[in-house]
Amino acid sequence: FVFIGSMLPGLLVVTQAPGFMTSRTSSLLALAIFPVLPMNCLRRISGFRYLSTLSIFAMVLVVVLIILKTPGQLLVTAPEWDEAIFGTLTTRRWFSSVSIIVFSYCCHVNMFASVFEMLDPSPRRVNKVLFRSIVIEFWIYFLVGACGALSFGSITCPVILSNYGTRDLSANCARVLVVLSLLVCIPINLFGARGILYEWLAKIQAPGEDASKYEPSLPTHLLVSGGLVAFCLIVAILMEDVVGLLGVLGGGGAVTFMFTLPVLTARKLRRQGRFGEEESTWGPLQMSPLTIRLCALAALSLVGYINAILSLLQLCGYLSRD
DSSP: OOHHHHHHHHHHHTTTTOOOSSSSHHHHHIIIIIIIIIHHTTTOGGGGGHHHHHHHHHHHHHHHHHHHHHHHHHHHOOOOOHHHOOOOOOHHHHHHHHHHHHHHHHOGHHHHHHHOOHHHHHHHHHHHHHHHHHHHHHHHHHHHHHHHHHHHGGGOSGGGHHEEEEEEEHHHHHHHHHHHHHHHHHHHHHHHHHHHHHHHHHHHHHHHGGGGOOOOOHHHHHHHHHHHHHHHHHHHHHHOOOHHHHHHHHIIIIIIIIIIIIHHHHHHHHTTTTTTOOOOOOOTTOOOOHHHHHHHHHHHHHHHHHHHHHHHHHTTSSSOHH
């Protein structure tokens, strides 16, 4: 919603939409009612198999458009090679970048819903889905980031499409594609949150049953789905700072899910002897490879939590971005 709010009002102004629709709040509210809310009411994530494919195709087209515009932009503006390669990396920006990168690869949330609906959820198939998702994400992020740094250098906006003019036809096409793609991503990402709530409801309403097979009543399903959309909408309306919000989500939520919980789980399994005999020590640190991995994950968790606190202070106005 926050990303959509940074692009959609400008698109509506260009298309000469009615004045009341060009405000950020009105446009986000309209999209939340339709199509986000009806899509979020679907009970099965498999219902998005075709829309998600179209969403990926839309993002690939956006990357192609940005790549094609980069040579022309280089002719207009001489590239800042130092800025493009090294950037202006302050401590604050480094913390923020780590958290945003972690958040951008947090695709694991929907894996549980996807695995439960697979006909043959073997480890090989699950790993294949994860690997392909991460590879696609990496190339999209890398190409867009590289082209943005080469094209605009130090003035690159957090949302690269904001650097292009509002009357630029190809840029507006890219903005439309991004909005359409995000409209699919919102309900898909809410599946994970809704699944957690349904697990809690299953323990209360149907104790002893398999939580993954729990089906709430239609009123409960509509209430939970609508509540999640309303919560995201309120956050998007109140917070327009994309970088600050991603810092909180990445440094708090994504870091916990991807690093902190695996570290705690591994420590518990180690105490129970599930890893067997400890591997031989490695290097001058005289620690087993498993210990080194856990320490690295713990360090990343610490970096994320520090940035989450800094980003929260930034959103509250007590701290500048840099």
